[in-house]
Structures are given as C-alpha cells and as structure tokens.
Amino acid sequence: MTRRISIVIPVYNEGRNIQPLYNRIHDILINARFNYEIIFVDDGSNDQSLSEIQRIAKADPDVFYIELSRNFGHQFALKAGIDMAQGDCVISMDADLQHPPGLIPTLIEKWQNGFDIVYTIRKDDKNTSSFKRKSSSFFYSLMRVLSDLELEKGTADFRLMDRRAVDAINRFGETDLFIRGLVKWMGFRQTSIEYSPGMRHAGESKYSLGKMISFAYRGITSFSTKPLLLTAYLGIAFFIISLSYLPYALISYFTGNAVNGWTSLIMTIIFFGGLQLLMLGIIGLYLGKLVLQVKQRPLYLIRESNHPNLRNTVNET
Ligand code: UDP
Numbered sequence: 172m173t174r175r176i177s178i179v180i181p182v183y184n185e186g187r188n189i190q191p192l193y194n195r196i197h198d199i200l201i202n203a204r205f206n207y208e209i210i211f212v213d214d215g216s217n218d219q220s221l222s223e224i225q226r227i228a229k230a231d232p233d234v235f236y237i238e239l240s241r242n243f244g245h246q247f248a249l250k251a252g253i254d255m256a257q258g259d260c261v262i263s264m265d266a267d268l269q270h271p272p273g274l275i276p277t278l279i280e281k282w283q284n285g286f287d288i289v290y291t292i293r294k295d296d297k298n299t300s301s302f303k304r305k306s307s308s309f310f311y312s313l314m315r316v317l318s319d320l321e322l323e324k325g326t327a328d329f330r331l332m333d334r335r336a337v338d339a340i341n342r343f344g345e346t347d348l349f350i351r352g353l354v355k356w357m358g359f360r361q362t363s364i365e366y367s368p369g370m371r372h373a374g375e376s377k378y379s380l381g382k383m384i385s386f387a388y389r390g391i392t393s394f395s396t397k398p399l400l401l402t403a404y405l406g407i408a409f410f411i412i413s414l415s416y417l418p419y420a421l422i423s424y425f426t427g428n429a430v431n432g433w434t435s436l437i438m439t440i441i442f443f444g445g446l447q448l449l450m451l452g453i454i455g456l457y458l459g460k461l462v463l464q465v466k467q468r469p470l471y472l473i474r475e476s477n478h479p480n481l482r483n484t485v486n487e488t
C-alpha cells in the first residue's frame with residue numbers, strides 16, 4: 172500500500188497565493204504518484220483566502236480546510252493542521268511559495284530512506300531582504316547564547332515529519348508553541364537539506380519586527396531558564412561588590428567625610444533600582460508563561476472544517 176502524505180499549510184491573508192501554490196503542489200504530487208491530502212489552515216484571514224481554499228476543496232477531494240475561529244498565529248495554525256493530519260508523514264510549509272514545492276519529492280525521498288524528520292535550512296540570497304537576513308541571524312545567535320538548544324541558522328517551519336514524530340509532538344502540552352525548537356529537542360533520526368527561498372508570491376510578510384521579537388522571546392523562554400540564572404549571578408556579583416564598598420563607607424563615616432557621598436549615593440540608588448527592575452521583569456516573564464500554562468486553554472479553536480478527523484466543529488458544511 173502506498174503511504175499517505177499530509178501537507179499542512181497555515182494561511183493568513185494569502186488570497187492570491189492559494190491557487191498558484193495548490194497548482195504547484197498538485198502537479199508535483201500527481202507526477203510522483205503519491206497518495207496525499209493537502210490541509211489549508213485559515214488562521215482568521217480577512218481576505219478571500221478561505222473562499223479560495225473552499226473553492227479548491229470542492230473540486231479536489233484531497234484538499235481540506237480548517238477555519239480557525241480567529242487569528243491565533245503561525246505556530247498555532249501549524250499545530251491545528253498537524254493535529255488533524257492523517258498521513259504517514261506530515262510536510263509543513265508556508266503559503267507564500269517561499270518554501271519551494273519542488274523540494275517535496277526530495278523530502279519524501281529522505282523519509283523513504285528512513286529519516287523521521289527532514290528539516291530544511293534557508294540559504295539566504297538576494298531574495299531575502301537585508302533586514303530579514305540580519306534579524307534572523309541575530310535571532311539564531313541569541314537563541315544559541317541564551318537557550319540550551321543548538322538551532323541552526325535559517326531553520327524554518329518547512330519540514331517533513333514521520334508519523335512517530337507527529338505523535339510525539341501531539342503529546343506536548345505546551346501553550347507557548349515554538350515548534351522548530353520542539354522538533355530539534357525531540358531527536359529521532361533527523362537530517363536536513365538546504366534551499367534558497369523564493370520571492371514571496373503575493374502579499375507581504377506577516378512577521379513584523381514586533382512579532383519577530385515576541386517569537387524570539389518565546390523561543391528562548393520555552394527552552395531555557397538561563398535568563399533567570401543570569402539574574403541570580405548578577406545579584407551575587409553586585410552583592411559582593413557592595414560588600415567591598417562597606418569598609419569605604421565606614422571609614423568615611425569615622426573620618427567625618429560622610430556628607431560628601433551624595434553623588435555616589437544617588438548613582439547607587441539609580442543603578443540598583445534599574446538592575447532590580449530588570450531582574451524582576453525577567454522573573455515576571457517566566458511567571459507570566461506559567462500563568463498561561465496553568466490555565467490549560469486549548470491552543471486554538473476551530474470554527475469549521477471539512478476534514479474527516481475533526482471532532483470539534485461548530486457546524487459541518
Ligand atoms: N501565518 C499564519 N498566521 C499568522 C502569520 C502568518 O498562519 O498570524 C502564515 C502565513 O500565511 C505564511 C506563514 O505563516 O503561510 C509564514 O508567514 P510569512 O510568510 O508572513 O513569514 P516570513 O516568511 O516572512 O517569515
């Protein structure tokens with residue numbers, strides 16, 4: 172029996188990309204004679220994305236849509252699709268044609284050779300804006316320093332996962348999702364291939380600077396408590412420094428020079444005030460994550476879908 176391939180595509184306002192992407196994927200999969208399903212996850216788009224997907228799904232019984240109840244974000248849309256997928260392997264890719272569909276047969280070939288996870292590494296070229304290149308490079312360096320995870324530069328959410336790995340992902344109960352980190356952490360038999368990203372077919376990137384910063388924060392805090400450790404080290408270091416300042420303060424007092432200390436006093440107050448706020452802030456970040464995790468809310472809500480695996484729909488069409 173031929174094994175089945177699921178392709179999961181998160182979509183947020185990609186109306187003009189859906190048809191061209193579908194055409195490319197369809198051609199590749201038909202030529203390769205694979206048994207497949209394509210799952211588009213509409214992440215609360217407010218353009219024609221959903222109707223485009225539904226139109227294609229009407230004509231092709233292997234195409235499914237999942238409409239989320241609002242915009243939950245890239246990682247959660249991806250998770251919704253992965254949860255629903257029925258394939259023996261799941262390929263995730265972006266909807267904007269930056270992840271070349273032409274690579275799908277190579278991913279599958281590696282899988283057939285026995286790899287559980289085939290991930291891709293983006294080789295930046297002229298198609299990548301210099302802002303994107305710099306911010307992404309900074310992101311991966313920061314990740315490396317602050318977390319205990321060795322993520323390679325340019326690891327994207329374009330990858331193939333065997334059913335084993337998918338089932339493993341589905342056992343994670345994390346509310347703050349950073350899928351590419353989880354995948355790295357999981358182990359299994361992994362291999363990677365390089366690709367150069369295409370131009371975005373239409374529309375613009377949904378990852379603004381703000382979103383990228385919060386993505387970086389999520390990646391770091393999901394995989395490491397090093398920032399907390401750092402605050403403890405800083406605390407110890409300054410405690411020692413302030414201890415050594417004590418003799419100086421005492422000597423000043425006994426020699427009658429105590430009133431002169433205004434400048435050093437105000438500087439110390441400002442400095443330590445700032446330091447303490449910073450440390451409290453870092454502790455607060457983790458505390459906030461804890462609150463969200465404790466609530467155990469669902470990661471996403473589905474409004475409607477035509478996928479057979481669905482249990483959660485409000486109403487079927
Ligand atoms: N996306 C999503 N929800 C969001 C933002 C993005 O589902 O809130 C999808 C988007 O439609 C695309 C993928 O995630 O398929 C990656 O987004 P984008 O191409 O904007 O990111 P970039 O390639 O610029 O990093």
Ligand code: MG
Nearest residue numbers: 265267269371
């Ligand atoms: Mg993109």
